[in-house]
Amino acid sequence: MPRGKLPRSFYARPDVVAVARDLLGKVLVTRIGGATTAAVITETEAYMGAVDKASHAYGGKVTPRNKVMYGEAGHAYVYLCYGIHHLFNVVTNAHGVAHAVLVRAVHPLEGLDVMLKRRNMKKLTTGGPGTLTQALGILTAHTGTDLLGDLITIEDRGIAVPRKAIITGPRIGVDYAGEDALLPYRFHFDPSILK
16 A cells, blocks of 8 residues: 555445554544644554444444444544543445444654643653544544545554554443453554554
8 A cells, every 4th residue: 555645445445343453553643723743543443333232333323423434434433422532433334334443542753742732741641542632633523524635634654563563352441232342343552663
């Protein structure tokens, strides 16, 4: 795959689990509020729509909040969790199939000063889905944003994450999903390998 902004075809693949794994090492870039920030994606979780009890679209449910999941691949699905955390997801698969990947953690690359200011910290932490969106300036208002535009994009900058460095396991915080909570749909790696 050539370097640069990920094409629509990357997101439109039918295997959301493969997309979640392949997003590791890609770079999430935001150009929000006159500032550019960029960070390497280090942790993701796949959500398989109507058949996945952990998904917002389980059973084919459509709501004003989740309807973007049923749209075109390569768009942002951002929702509010616990009334405070803005969580960033990437819509995948085909129109009408509500698959999505939650980006859970990133490693900062550019705009560290901006991220620190947004997080009101002296030492940055972006190891959770709510902290990374705060650092990158992503809000629920950005749901539906086309990731092939300029506001929020995901780029391939040639960062290769070795397969042996990827840890696979169950998703976090979805115990309500019963047996689906145990599915190996979470992928992450130690960002120290990037140094």
